[in-house]
Amino acid sequence: MAAKIRQPGWYRALAFSILGVLVCLGLSTGLRAAFSVDPVYDGTSVLQISLLMVPLFFLGGIGCFDYWLRWASGRTVVDDHADHGAKSWRDYFKVNTDHKVIGIQYICVSFFFMFIGGLMAMLVRAELASPGRQFVDPNTYNGVFSIHATLLIFLFVIPVFAGIANYVLPLMIGAPDMAFPRLNALSFWMLPVAGTMMLLSFLAPGGSFAAGWTAYAPLSVDAPIGQAFFTIAVQFAGASSIATALNFLVTIITMRAPGMTFFRMPLLVWANFSTSLLVVIATPFIAASQFMVLLDRALGFNFFNPANGGDILMYQHVFWFYSHPAVYIMLLPGFGIISEVLATRARKPVFGYRMMAFSLLAIVLLGFTVWAHHMFVSGMSDWIRIPMMITTAIIAIPTGIKIFSWVATLWRGVIKMDTPMLWAVGFISMFTLGGISGVMLAMVPLDIHVSDTYFIVAHIHYVLFGGSMFTIMAGIYFWFPKMTGRMYNERLGKIHFWLTFVFFNVTFAPMHLIGVQGMPRRVSDYADQFATWNMIISISSFILGFASLIFLYNMIVSWRSGPKAGSNPWNSLTIEWQVSSPPPIFNFDSIPSVVGGPYEYGVPGAVHAILDQPAETPVAAGVGAASEEN
Amino acid sequence: MEAASIPTPAAHEDHHHGPPTANQSSRVNSEVLGILLFIISEIMLFGAFFAAYFFIRVVNSDAWPPGDGLPVAVAAINAAILLSSSVTMHWTDVSAKRGNDMAMRVGIVTTFLLGCTFLFIQINEYLHLGFTPETSASASVFFGLTGLHGAHVVIGLLLLWMSAVRIFKGKVGPNNHRGLEVPGIYWHFVDAMWIVVFTTIYVL
Numbered sequence: 058m059a060a061k062i063r064q065p066g067w068y069r070a071l072a073f074s075i076l077g078v079l080v081c082l083g084l085s086t087g088l089r090a091a092f093s094v095d096p097v098y099d100g101t102s103v104l105q106i107s108l109l110m111v112p113l114f115f116l117g118g119i120g121c122f123d124y125w126l127r128w129a130s131g132r133t134v135v136d137d138h139a140d141h142g143a144k145s146w147r148d149y150f151k152v153n154t155d156h157k158v159i160g161i162q163y164i165c166v167s168f169f170f171m172f173i174g175g176l177m178a179m180l181v182r183a184e185l186a187s188p189g190r191q192f193v194d195p196n197t198y199n200g201v202f203s204i205h206a207t208l209l210i211f212l213f214v215i216p217v218f219a220g221i222a223n224y225v226l227p228l229m230i231g232a233p234d235m236a237f238p239r240l241n242a243l244s245f246w247m248l249p250v251a252g253t254m255m256l257l258s259f260l261a262p263g264g265s266f267a268a269g270w271t272a273y274a275p276l277s278v279d280a281p282i283g284q285a286f287f288t289i290a291v292q293f294a295g296a297s298s299i300a301t302a303l304n305f306l307v308t309i310i311t312m313r314a315p316g317m318t319f320f321r322m323p324l325l326v327w328a329n330f331s332t333s334l335l336v337v338i339a340t341p342f343i344a345a346s347q348f349m350v351l352l353d354r355a356l357g358f359n360f361f362n363p364a365n366g367g368d369i370l371m372y373q374h375v376f377w378f379y380s381h382p383a384v385y386i387m388l389l390p391g392f393g394i395i396s397e398v399l400a401t402r403a404r405k406p407v408f409g410y411r412m413m414a415f416s417l418l419a420i421v422l423l424g425f426t427v428w429a430h431h432m433f434v435s436g437m438s439d440w441i442r443i444p445m446m447i448t449t450a451i452i453a454i455p456t457g458i459k460i461f462s463w464v465a466t467l468w469r470g471v472i473k474m475d476t477p478m479l480w481a482v483g484f485i486s487m488f489t490l491g492g493i494s495g496v497m498l499a500m501v502p503l504d505i506h507v508s509d510t511y512f513i514v515a516h517i518h519y520v521l522f523g524g525s526m527f528t529i530m531a532g533i534y535f536w537f538p539k540m541t542g543r544m545y546n547e548r549l550g551k552i553h554f555w556l557t558f559v560f561f562n563v564t565f566a567p568m569h570l571i572g573v574q575g576m577p578r579r580v581s582d583y584a585d586q587f588a589t590w591n592m593i594i595s596i597s598s599f600i601l602g603f604a605s606l607i608f609l610y611n612m613i614v615s616w617r618s619g620p621k622a623g624s625n626p627w628n629s630l631t632i633e634w635q636v637s638s639p640p641p642i643f644n645f646d647s648i649p650s651v652v653g654g655p656y657e658y659g660v661p662g663a664v665h666a667i668l669d670q671p672a673e674t675p676v677a678a679g680v681g682a683a684s685e686e687n
Numbered sequence: 688m689e690a691a692s693i694p695t696p697a698a699h700e701d702h703h704h705g706p707p708t709a710n711q712s713s714r715v716n717s718e719v720l721g722i723l724l725f726i727i728s729e730i731m732l733f734g735a736f737f738a739a740y741f742f743i744r745v746v747n748s749d750a751w752p753p754g755d756g757l758p759v760a761v762a763a764i765n766a767a768i769l770l771s772s773s774v775t776m777h778w779t780d781v782s783a784k785r786g787n788d789m790a791m792r793v794g795i796v797t798t799f800l801l802g803c804t805f806l807f808i809q810i811n812e813y814l815h816l817g818f819t820p821e822t823s824a825s826a827s828v829f830f831g832l833t834g835l836h837g838a839h840v841v842i843g844l845l846l847l848w849m850s851a852v853r854i855f856k857g858k859v860g861p862n863n864h865r866g867l868e869v870p871g872i873y874w875h876f877v878d879a880m881w882i883v884v885f886t887t888i889y890v891l
Contacts, residue, residue: 128853129853131853131855131858133858138705232709233706233709236717236721299728303724303728306720306724307717307720307721310712310713310715311709311711311713311720312717314712315710317712338731339731341728341732341734344735345732345735345736348835353827356821358820358821358827358830359820359822359823359824360739360827362824365823366747366823366824367743367824367827368739368742371738371742374738643706644706645707648708
């Protein structure tokens with residue numbers, strides 16, 4: 058036991074966490090005694106300090122800091138790659154520096170939180186199935202939809218993209234790993250910490266945080282202690298995001314294989330490059346907004362206290378200066394996935410490759426100029442509305458360039474409508490609808506009319522579910538054979554898609570209608586006139602939830618016993634498909650050389666990269682080819 | 688996922704146990720690039736607090752300065768102390784690259800002590816201001832910005848401490864100075880940020 062506590066791992070993490078609570082208790086009471094505050098023991102104070110510090114103790118215990126502390130204490134550190142690569146499933150529960158292991162850790166943890174967040178959505182729909190009170194009281198309802206949104210945004214969409222990119226991006230650019238593997242591990246481990254903290258808020262006295270995922274001040278300042286769980290958990294999720302983005306940027310800039318110029322990079326790499334720029338620049342703003350709320354809550358600062366000269370609108374400005382770019386953080390990596398899937402499955406080069414790359418950068422730039430369109434009814438100065446309306450309409454242009462380029466990529470392609478392709482094509486149509494309602498919302502008069510109605514709920518779900526979620530599904534199905542070495546069940550994949558596609562629309566399309574008619578969002582009750590539509594929406598949403606269970610079943614069973622996939626089941630040109638499935642522990646025996654563009658499909662004899670040894674044996678290739686057709 | 692550990696079919700026995708060396712596709716060193724990107728993030732964090740400053744002081748025209756005047760002279764002396772620590776930091780860095788062991792040791796200790804002095808004066812100033820963050824929004828902004836900067840001085844000092852430990856254990860030299868250079872860049876950022884904070888809070 059003592060030996061186990063000395064080794065990095067769960068035992069030590071538990072021991073350190075308990076130690077952390079004790080330290081925070083001592084710190085709180087000690088400081089209060091030193092400044093002679095009465096009473097000396099204050100539960101709220103201990104809890105808030107613990108929320109900030111115990112995660113650090115946990116991370117230390119699990120082993121995120123061991124190497125760095127050895128380095129900082131001036132000892133000679135040798136990296137023997139002992140914590141690189143997974144030899145059994147147990148290694149996925151340890152700190153690991155292998156980008157492939159971290160990628161799978163990211164994906165599994167974020168899907169875990171996706172299912173919990175999805176359950177919250179089911180609960181919301183159960184409550185809204187008919188007017189009046191069904192299952193939960195209004196306060197719990199507020200908590201449920203707040204946690205639904207928070208988990209799906211901060212613990213699912215953002216990190217699952219980081220997970221997919223973690224797995225494939227270093228392979229795609231011909232790098233043996235990420236630039237900072239230990240920082241990568243730390244980024245991952247902060248996520249379960251953040252997610253657990255958000256869920257634990259249900260146990261807090263006064264209930265969970267219930268101010269929505271936007272946590273507007275002064276509501277969030279005056280709310281019960283459950284709100285602090287949000288305020289602090291977001292810091293950890295944000296720090297995780299920033300560290301990963303920094304890691305991606307350094308990896309892409311300094312570790313590309315010879316010949317991999319910027320304009321030979323696959324568009325997924327471009328997409329993550331752009332996203333990472335957004336994260337590094339924008340995410341500190343949400344960190345700051347939550348720091349200010351925390352200071353107001355815990356130490357009596359007056360940032361958002363109008364009685365002492367504070368400014369409530371300032372919260373919204375700072376928050377949306379992050380959270381509008383965050384919309385693109387939640388979409389751009391998906392754009393990259395779609396480009397990969399479409400080119401490979403339509404056997405055509407991506408139409409307008411350079412414009413695709415430049416439009417990503419244009420979205421990054423324009424994304425910073427539109428934040429106040431979330432505040433048209435907030436009472437800010439009227440004149441800001443017009444420029445924000447115009448920039449918001451303009452940002453549809455680079456997005457439109459991408460949509461048209463994808464459609465042109467499909468034009469006269471040899472299209473294989475298998476599961477990843479279905480999700481990709483479904484994405485293009487659904488995201489276009491979400492984009493159009495976005496442009497409608499940019500128009501000040503319409504926005505004022507439908508603010509805080511279900512029209513907004515419909516819009517955000519068309520872009521985040523029909524947009525991000527569809528791209529995530531396309532990516533998961535597309536790279537599943539690479540990550541596991543096995544093929545998923547195509548039939549179940551198609552059933553999953555069609556159920557989701559149909560009932561996604563039945564769920565969210567009517568919300569446009571009832572929204573325009575004035576059904577308010579974030580309220581647990583509504584007028585009787587909306588009863589029929591809400592019942593239809595609720596039933597449809599349960600089928601939508603059921604469809605995700607098919608996905609779960611497909612993934613688990615195929616991972617265990619699916620047919621062997623071979624190294625390159627899609628006949629793709631990009632580098633990650635040229636190594637075995639799953640890839641060797643250090644990716645390559647020697648770094649590949651890149652000799653051409655990534656999407657030269659249909660060009661006879663075109664090669665993207667040359668690897669020293671062909672990683673696949675002829676037998677494996679044969680199995681892959683056989684399992685691909687159906 | 689047991690298959691993850693299976694090596695490639697190619698002969699692997701005589702191969703070294705480790706990853707192939709990555710291609711260096713940029714002239715910029717990865718650690719230096721990493722800290723520069725992190726500094727961009729940090730600048731944005733300060734930017735958000737400056738946004739609070741802008742809204743409360745400029746848009747809302749709250750009374751400024753909070754309390755009865757800020758000790759500008761003390762803060763100016765403190766700025767001089769912090770800036771001189773940047774000079775000694777640079778000297779430490781240059782000495783490390785030239786292999787001048789003695790100068791490097793004196794340099795890092797001086798830098799560290801100057802940083803501590805800054806922090807000491809800052810805390811002392813806090814205690815004698817006559818207002819607290821609870822007084823008003825302007826006071827919150829004052830403590831928010833200077834406190835955020837103070838926290839960064841603490842982080843910088845921690846990094847310098849690590850460099851100092853490695854220097855005194857003989858781990859830093861002309862061929863191995865990245866562990867000094869990177870904290871040094873961060874320290875320069877902390878100093879430069881103080882000029883901005885000092886100007887907006889005390890001078891303007």
